[in-house]
Amino acid sequence: MLEVALASAVAMLTSELMHRVMLPRYVRRGLLSEDVHKPGKPKVPEPLGPAVYLPFLMASLIHFLLTKDGSSIAVASSSGLAFLIGLLDDLSPLGPRIKPLLLILPALVLIATYQITPRPLLPILGRARLHYVYWIVLLALFTVFSNAVNMMDSLNGMMPLSVYMSTIPLMPVLAKNEGALASLLLLHSSLLPYFLRNRYPAKVFGGDSNSLFVGSALASISAISNTEAFFCIALIPFLVSGFSVITSVGGLRERRQITSRPVVLREGMIRANPDPMAPISLIAVIASDKWKREDEIVREAALLSLISGILSSLTFFLLTPR
Amino acid sequence: MDKGFLLSLYTIFSGWALILLALLLVKPVISPGSGELVEAVMYVLLGALSITLALLLWYESIRVAFLRVKASGPGGT
Numbered sequence: 001m002l003e004v005a006l007a008s009a010v011a012m013l014t015s016e017l018m019h020r021v022m023l024p025r026y027v028r029r030g031l032l033s034e035d036v037h038k039p040g041k042p043k044v045p046e047p048l049g050p051a052v053y054l055p056f057l058m059a060s061l062i063h064f065l066l067t068k069d070g071s072s073i074a075v076a077s078s079s080g081l082a083f084l085i086g087l088l089d090d091l092s093p094l095g096p097r098i099k100p101l102l103l104i105l106p107a108l109v110l111i112a113t114y115q116i117t118p119r120p121l122l123p124i125l126g127r128a129r130l131h132y133v134y135w136i137v138l139l140a141l142f143t144v145f146s147n148a149v150n151m152m153d154s155l156n157g158m159m160p161l162s163v164y165m166s167t168i169p170l171m172p173v174l175a176k177n178e179g180a181l182a183s184l185l186l187l188h189s190s191l192l193p194y195f196l197r198n199r200y201p202a203k204v205f206g207g208d209s210n211s212l213f214v215g216s217a218l219a220s221i222s223a224i225s226n227t228e229a230f231f232c233i234a235l236i237p238f239l240v241s242g243f244s245v246i247t248s249v250g251g252l253r254e255r256r257q258i259t260s261r262p263v264v265l266r267e268g269m270i271r272a273n274p275d276p277m278a279p280i281s282l283i284a285v286i287a288s289d290k291w292k293r294e295d296e297i298v299r300e301a302a303l304l305s306l307i308s309g310i311l312s313s314l315t316f317f318l319l320t321p322r
Numbered sequence: 323m324d325k326g327f328l329l330s331l332y333t334i335f336s337g338w339a340l341i342l343l344a345l346l347l348v349k350p351v352i353s354p355g356s357g358e359l360v361e362a363v364m365y366v367l368l369g370a371l372s373i374t375l376a377l378l379l380w381y382e383s384i385r386v387a388f389l390r391v392k393a394s395g396p397g398g399t
Contacts, residue, residue, distance in 0.1 A: 122345055123341070123342060123345055124342060124345045124346060124349065125345055125348075125349055132363075132366075133366050133369075229341070229345075232341065233338055233341060236333075236334050236337040236338060237330075237334060239337070240333045240334070240337055240384075243377075243381070244381070244384070247381055248385070271395070272326075272388075272392050272395070274392065274393075274395075276389055276392075276393075280384070280385060280388055282330065282333075284388070285326060285329055285330045285333060285384070285388055286326050286327060286330050287326055288325070288326040288329060288388055288391045288392045288395065289324045289325040289326035289327075289329075289391050289392075289394075289395050290324055290326065290395060292326075300327055300330070304330055304331065304334055307331070307334055308334055308338070311334070311335075311338050315338075315342075319342070
């Protein structure tokens with residue numbers, strides 16, 4: 001555990017340092033995006049994905065050198081490809097159909113770098129043997145998790161806080177898989193300096209390079225520990241959001257292709273769009289009854305994530321034969 | 323606790339129940355110890371069918387409740 005603590009400290013410090021170095025440079029170079037949910041639409045540096053992924057990679061290498069456990073390297077490699085796809089999308093937007101397809105590739109990297117066993121642990125069923133089906137499910141898992149985390153990254157601090165809340169209760173579930181637990185802790189550590197700056201009112205945005213990396217890292221961690229189903233339960237708020245938006249707009253669409261927005265704004269307050277044809281998102285569901293402040297919605301989404309995480313952990317310990 | 327938050331809580335718990343229900347539905351198809359191709363194909367077909375049907379019903383229940391809560395809220399823009 002000392003090795004994980006050391007690697008986590010490196011991840012956190014490196015990420016903090018990179019934020020401090022990169023932020024003034026982003027401002028000087030005009031790498032800024034509008035915070036559309038605030039009055040006056042202030043401009044915020046984006047994308048800060050490299051300041052989260054590179055410390056994670058460095059910490060994973062240190063963890064590997066100290067423990068010789070290759071799982072952290074496998075997670076860093078596969079999520080690294082998702083990070084690069086996200087960076088490409090930040091620089092020049094990829095199409096709404098190309099991006100989900102590209103996000104299958106990190107799964108192939110994981111299969112190439114880690115000996116994945118097609119025996120996921122499932123609630124009610126116990127250890128399943130899915131020799132044929134598993135690989136298709138694994139490809140889908142990567143693109144679903146990455147896109148779901150990406151869609152959750154729409155309000156200040158919502159994505160990192162919800163990731164913390166849904167995955168911290170999963171730690172006891174990963175207790176028997178040290179590699180997966182170490183990767184999750186390294187992810188938490190490298191995300192912390194970003195979260196402190198991204199929370200309301202945001203001073204940085206991560207961009208797709210950050211959210212796709214985080215989603216892919218979660219998919220990798222679930223796959224190496226065979227706890228895919230428990231990550232699915234813990235990430236229900238993310239999956240609900242992604243699924244509802246895709247279903248209500250009738251398929252995969254780029255943000256600017258969706259004419260009617262899920263929510264409307266008024267003086268910094270947010271509410272579900274009264275138009276019955278407007279897409280359904282988690283934010284719209286939370287704000288369906290009344291006008292809410294952005295930070296209020298983020299807190300409620302985090303509470304939902306915590307409930308899902310606890311529900312997942314309880315499912316593992318009470319409803320899963322082993 | 324307002325209706326919007328209660329509705330989002332419903333989506334979480336019903337989503338969880340949906341996952342467990344889908345697993346219960348596919349349980350009879352998986353027999354431990356066998357890895358035959360025909361069985362795997364049956365598993366995929368039955369699993370996909372049950373999950374798709376359950377997902378559609380689940381989404382429809384959320385959509386109807388969402389529209390009702392939205393319509394009862396304090397006006398538009």
